[in-house]
Amino acid sequence: MKSTSGNAGGAQKKKMHGYVGFSNYPNQIHRRSVKNGFNFTLMVVGESGIGKSTLINTLFDSKIFSDREELPPNADPIKGVDITSMSADIQENGVKLRLTVVDTPGFGDSINNEDAWQPILENIESRFDAYLAQENRVNRSKISDNRIDAVIYFVKPTGHCLRAIDIEFMKRLHTKVNLVPIVAKADTLTAKELEQFKTKLLADINYHGIQIFKPVSDEFDDAETVADNRSILSKIPFAVIGSEKFVERPDGTSVRGRSYPWGIIEVESEEHNDFMKLRQMLLRTHMEELKDSTDIVLYENYRTQKLLSMGHVQDNGVFREYNPVVQIEEDRRAHEAKMNKMEGEMTAVFQQKVQEKESKLKQSEEELYARHKEMKTVLEKQRSELDEKKRRAEATVRPTTPMEQQTTKGKKKNIFSGF
Ligand code: GTP
Numbered sequence: 001m002k003s004t005s006g007n008a009g010g011a012q013k014k015k016m017h018g019y020v021g022f023s024n025y026p027n028q029i030h031r032r033s034v035k036n037g038f039n040f041t042l043m044v045v046g047e048s049g050i051g052k053s054t055l056i057n058t059l060f061d062s063k064i065f066s067d068r069e070e071l072p073p074n075a076d077p078i079k080g081v082d083i084t085s086m087s088a089d090i091q092e093n094g095v096k097l098r099l100t101v102v103d104t105p106g107f108g109d110s111i112n113n114e115d116a117w118q119p120i121l122e123n124i125e126s127r128f129d130a131y132l133a134q135e136n137r138v139n140r141s142k143i144s145d146n147r148i149d150a151v152i153y154f155v156k157p158t159g160h161c162l163r164a165i166d167i168e169f170m171k172r173l174h175t176k177v178n179l180v181p182i183v184a185k186a187d188t189l190t191a192k193e194l195e196q197f198k199t200k201l202l203a204d205i206n207y208h209g210i211q212i213f214k215p216v217s218d219e220f221d222d223a224e225t226v227a228d229n230r231s232i233l234s235k236i237p238f239a240v241i242g243s244e245k246f247v248e249r250p251d252g253t254s255v256r257g258r259s260y261p262w263g264i265i266e267v268e269s270e271e272h273n274d275f276m277k278l279r280q281m282l283l284r285t286h287m288e289e290l291k292d293s294t295d296i297v298l299y300e301n302y303r304t305q306k307l308l309s310m311g312h313v314q315d316n317g318v319f320r321e322y323n324p325v326v327q328i329e330e331d332r333r334a335h336e337a338k339m340n341k342m343e344g345e346m347t348a349v350f351q352q353k354v355q356e357k358e359s360k361l362k363q364s365e366e367e368l369y370a371r372h373k374e375m376k377t378v379l380e381k382q383r384s385e386l387d388e389k390k391r392r393a394e395a396t397v398r399p400t401t402p403m404e405q406q407t408t409k410g411k412k413k414n415i416f417s418g419f
Contacts (some may be wrong), residue, residue, distance in 0.1 A: 010184050014079035015227065019065070034094065034095055034096075037089075037095070037096030037097060037098060037370050038095070038096070038098070038287070039097075039098045039100070039145060040097060040099050040100070040101075040149055040151065040287060040291070041100040041101075041102065041146060041147065041148050041149050042056075042096070042099070042100070042101050042102070042148070042150055042151075042152065042208055042282075043103075043104065043120075043124075043148045043151045043152070043177070044056060044100040044102070044103055044104065044148070044151075044152050044154070045104045045120060045151055045152070045153050045154065046107065046108065046152075046153065046156075046184060047107060047109055047153075047154075047156065048105060048106070048108075050154045050156060050184045051154065051184045051185050051242050052065075052103065052152075052154060053065035054242035054243065054244055054417040055102075055152070055154075055182075055184070055191070055211075055240065056101055057242075057244050058242040058243060058244060058267055058275070059242075059278075059279055059282070059283070060088075060090060060099060062088065062090055063244075064086065064088050064099065064101055065086070065101070065103070065410040073088045080106055080110065081105070081107045081116055081119045081120060082102055082105050082106050082118065083104055083119060083120070083123050083267075084102070084105065085100055085101065085102040085103070085104060086100070086101055086103070087099065087101075088101075089185050089400060090348050099171065100146070102123070102148065104119075104120055107120070108165055110295075113165045114404045116165060116168075116169065117168055117172040118172075120169075120173065121172055121173055122331075123177065124148050124176050125176065125302070126149075126179055126230035127146045127147045128147060128176075128299055128302045128306075129306075130146060131143070131145060131146070131147055131299065132303055146295070147290070147294055147295070147299060148177050149178065149287075149290045149291050149294050150177070150178040150179075150180050150213065150282065150290050150294075151173065151177045151178065151179055151180065152180050152182055152413065153166070153169065153170065153179055153180065153181045153182070153275045154182060154184040155181055155182065155183050155201065155237070156184065157183055157184060157186060157189050157194075157197070157239075158187050158197075158212065159189055159193050159196070159197050160197075160200070161201070161203075161204050162200075162201060162204040162205070162208075166181075166207055167204065167210075170205070170208070170210045170212075171208060171209075171210055173213045174212070175208050175211070175297055175298070175301065176302065177294070177298060178213040178290050178293055178294060178298070179210070179211070179212045179213060180212065180213050180238075180278075180281075180282070181201070181205070181212055182238045182239070182240050182274075182278060183197060183198065183237060183238070183239040183240070184240070185241065186239035186240055186241050186273045186274070187241045187260075187265045187272075187273070194239050198237055198239060201237050202236075202237065205237075205371050210303045212237070212291070213234070213286075213287070213290065214233055214236060214287070214414065215228075215229040215232050215233060215281060216229065217229045217230075220346070225285075228280075229285075230279070230283060232277050232280060232281050232285070232286075235277040237274075237276045238274035238277055238278040239273055239274050240273050240274055240275045240278055241257075241258060241265060241267055241272070241273045241275060242267065242275070243256055243257055243267050243333065244256075245257075245258075246288070247264045247266075248264075249264065249266075250386060255267075255268065255269075256268060257269075257272075292326065303384025347348040357373060399409065
């Protein structure tokens with residue numbers, strides 16, 4: 001058959017003459033997504049009282065965090081970081097969102113906060129591990145995804161620069177999660193102070209090589225998306241205020257905000273703070289990108305490192321069709337290799353044991369020989385001493401003449417004749 005392609009291996013652009021229907025595919029995805037709903041898991045990190053609950057409730061316009069029970073005045077403060085999570089099903093225009101917010105009470109509240117990042121990192125990694133374990137199951141029809149899609153890190157509005165705890169936390173976590181640092185309680189700084197503070201924070205983040213989540217445009221983005229991304233980028237790190245209360249404006253309308261003797265500050269005013277940009281990025285324009293970045297970049301890196309550390313080897317991407325006969329043969333060979341390896345190991349252990357036994361026997365034989373030699377020396381010494389004694393005794397006893405012997409005999413006779 002004659003090839004219709006002049007571009008071996010590549011795809012050719014073909015002009016269509018009518019409507020066949022595949023351009024409706026995005027709508028199919030849209031329908032399925034709306035039907036199934038979405039999951040989004042957000043973690044909030046920052047010291048106690050910095051405004052985490054207020055901001056989350058403001059962001060989702062719902063009471064996600066209920067009022068915390070006041071601790072009795074003499075109660076012990078929380079020791080270390082605790083990790084709690086709460087989920088809520090929320091709906092907007094028929095689209096369902098299963099939102100999970102993971103809170104980290106106790107972070108930054110101890111006298112020594114050196115290792116405050118550790119339980120949080122462990123929690124993020126354990127979620128990756130749980131996902132990896134599910135992926136490796138035979139039946140993967142129901143994988144529950146509890147991976148963290150973004151961490152909102154609350155920076156204290158000090159007006160100075162990043163503190164050691166902020167730097168340590170972000171450096172430890174930036175390769176594991178999408179970091180969204182924000183300046184909390186932005187209304188406590190003047191506009192000028194805030195601008196300078198944001199510049200310092202960005203400089204510190206760059207200096208320490210910390211990766212934070214930033215929207216990026218590519219060649220496929222339309223002009224509107226590019227402009228949106230640019231305007232979000234210009235506000236990073238977002239300086240936000242949160243409020244669950246509504247206040248009255250001079251014109252009588254009610255808005256979400258905070259009231260001061262000098263006037264009101266509106267949460268949803270872009271002139272007053274960056275809350276709108278934060279919400280736009282997290283919920284309106286970049287939720288899917290955050291999820292993709294978690295799945296394709298952060299989790300994928302973690303997974304690769306984990307599998308390599310467990311001794312898995314990269315298959316260089318060669319795809320082979322599943323063939324049961326080939327598979328059985330490969331399994332058999334792998335089993336045989338395993339058995340050979342085990343046999344070799346057992347033989348080595350056996351030989352080592354035999355060698356140990358032999359050297360022990362040789363050692364006791366040498367010990368016995370040495371004892372025997374020692375005893376022989378002692379006995380020879382005793383014998384020569386006795387010989388010497390005998391020789392000396394014989395020398396002191398003079399030999400008698402035959403005459404004397406005769407006299408002695410006669411005397412003996414006389415003695416016995418008296419009886
Ligand atoms: P924990 O529950 O202890 O972890 O505190 P949290 O970080 O959740 O703080 P929370 O939201 O409970 O706010 C603590 C106090 O700060 C409350 O009185 C809030 O009204 C106030 N607050 C929250 N957000 C802001 C803000 O943007 N500006 C100002 N000035 N106060 C705020």
